[in-house]
Amino acid sequence: MVLTQSMQTALKILQCSQLELEHEVSTFLEENIMIEQDVNHEGDLDLSSYELETGSLKNDQNSDSIIENDNSSLDLDQETPFEVIEDWSAHEDSGSFDHLSFKSNGDEMDDFDTNTYEISLEEHLLNQLMLLKLSQKDFVIGAFLIDSLDDNGYFTQPASRMVDALSEQYPNIEIDEDEIMMVLRHIQQFDPPGIGATSLEESLIQQIKQLDPKPYWQEEAIDLLKYHSKWLLQHDLKRIERNYHFLEEEVIEMLEGFKCLNPYPAINYRNHKVEAVKPDIIVLQKGETLTVTLNEDILPKLRINRKYAKLAQRAKIEGRDLMRSQLTEARFFLKSIEDRFDTLLKVATAIVDAQQAFFLNGKKAMKGLRLQDIAEAVSLNESTISRAVAGKYMICSQGTLPLNFFFTNQVSSGEEDASGVAIRAVLQEIIAAEDKKKPFSDQKLQEILETKGHELSRRTVAKYRETLGIPSSTQRKRLV
Structure with a gap:
């Protein structure tokens, strides 16, 4: 044709x-x-x-x-x-949606948290950098490092790459890796706590050091993050108890303290406008x-x-x-x-x-x-x-929602019109209601889904769980 x-x-x-x-x-x-x-x-x-x-x-x-x-x-x-509308904000100002009352499952939709700072993270950090008594070269390095932070506020570039980039932009200035790391350590003391860290563990350590009042478990928590962070990922609380001579209640209190920390130091800053x-x-x-x-x-x-x-x-x-x-x-x-x-x-x-x-x-x-x-x-x-x-x-x-969202393959299950989206929603609901001290294994999840009319293999259940970003039962286990 x-x-x-x-x-x-x-x-x-x-x-x-x-x-x-x-x-x-x-x-x-x-x-x-x-x-x-x-x-x-x-x-x-x-x-x-x-x-x-x-x-x-x-x-x-x-x-x-x-x-x-x-x-x-x-x-x-x-x-x-x-009609071509060039400014989407006019849609909000016009009040054309004022008569709508969108609800989900009978409840009013929660207001989206639009809390942002009036200045960008870069401006906030530069203002703090200017308060330090740094040489002109160190200030240039600091400004360059601030500009190199990722969206979460982490510094993930190798120091050697920063040396090469700075040397290319400022060929008349001699810069080495030690100077890069020295200036970075200054930035890591800035607000918000944990900014400029090279990893999640380092960011949490910085935040723990700045806690006031100082918690009794501060040193143990820092050591745990430095050398045994995998125990946290595995939720191996018994090993943490034995290694630091803690009681179970003390481990739980320390982990509760971790909940006050921010794994994404830059999350409350908006460096650019997000188009709706x-x-x-x-x-x-x-x-x-x-x-x-x-x-x-x-x-x-x-x-x-x-x-x-x-x-x-x-x-x-x-x-x-x-x-x-x-x-x-x-x-x-x-x-x-x-x-x-x-x-x-x-x-x-x-x-x-x-x-x-x-x-x-x-x-x-x-x-x-x-x-x-x-x-x-x-x-x-x-x-x-x-x-x-x-x-x-x-x-x-x-x-x-994108229109493509509504097209989902039928899953071979006990229900004639079952879809992957529906089954994942049911799976998420089951896991959300489980006992966190005794989370369901994939085999148990398979059995529960079967009672609800969804006959799936254990491997499919595991795949759906991973698609939802839900960790395994071992990693989901909590003592609190």
């Missing part, structure tokens, strides 16, 4: 993520004079008329706002109901009724430039063929964008229809779903479904 240029454009637009679509629109606006942004148009497409209950897509929009097909005459006054994901689809829930709509705030609003379109229709004008070609391309481009959002809405509605139990009851109710199932439901090719869901997001009562 040979794809025409218009078909290639349509497939490309369909597969674009939201950011990629914005880039495509921006590029097309620069290259084609026939398209312009309609920033003043209020829009006349009522997207809220799409309903899930009827199982169909109902569109009450004015027929004048629809892009004409290739065989119809061009209406120079027609406008497409798409822009959901393409909104799923509203009222009781057990789900309504699927497009997110109007991401719809690009474009139209044909009437002035240039009229020029393209004149018989005697230089470059008329080029302008007509651009006019045709512009019409194809607008049609591709409209088709993109129509297809996306159809696919999203079919997904919600197939996974209603998930939206109402959470991950435990997730069903196995294939691209082929949705393709058959909307009468489209499976490859079209794959393109439609790539890089697209949906916001619902369960959070903001």
Whole structure:
């Protein structure tokens, strides 16, 4: 099958993520004079008329706002109901979500902790560096080391590499590894505690040294982290008791003290703004009724430039063929964008229809779903479904999720529609409720899952546990 240029454009637009679509629109606006942004148009497409209950897509929009097909005459006054939103923050300020009350399992969603410092970690550390009486060379080294810390606040680069990097940037300054480590030790005394450490153990040791008042187990804890950290990883509390002549209660108290330490010293600082994901689809829930709509705030609003379109229709004008070609391309481009959002809405509605139990009851109710199932439901090719869901997001009562999330293979288990997501959710729930002093082995987890209708092998259970980031029963064991 040979794809025409218009078909290639349509497939490309369909597969674009939201950011990629914005880039495509921006590029097309620069290259084609026939398209312009309609920033003043209020829009006349009522997207809220799409309903899930009827199982169909109902569109009450004015027929004048629809892009004409290739065989119809061009209406120079027609406008497409798409609007490019450059600032996502306007979505929050507009209050367009004020009427929504997203809930999960009957409970209101917790507010996200957005506690951040007014200055970056780098600025905070540089301010402390300037308070030290350092030579100009040592200050340069310190600033370079601060800039080299990773996102967790650790210094993970070899000193030799720092020497090479500094020597390349400052060829007139002689620097050796001892100077690097000397300045680093100064930085490791800065706030926040544990900053600049070369490992997790070293960071925790620095924090323990700065505890005030000094705990009675300070020396033992430092020795434990320096030489026997694997005992902590293995939760070998009996060996810790014997080695440091501690009672069981004292070991427990020391481990409780560890909980006050921060394994990620830089976690409360934000060095850069994190871009929020822009959901393409909104799923509203009222009781057990789900309504699927497009997110109007991401719809690009474009139209044909009437002035240039009229020029393209004149018989005697230089470059008329080029302008007509651009006019045709512009019409194809607008049609591709409209088709993109129509297809996306159809696919999203079919997904919600197939996974209603998930939206109402959470991950435990997730069903196995294939691209082929949705393709058959909307009468489209499976490859079209794959393109439609790539890089697209949906916001619902369960959070903001990629559309690919809803496609999960059916697992061979006692339940006909069981999915890996659902089984992992059940597994996580079982482990969360276990006795921490006697955690379940993988064999026991397999037996419990079997009683709940999920017949899996022990190896599969272990694989799911590892996928969830849950350690083995030996590592999960606690005395507290």
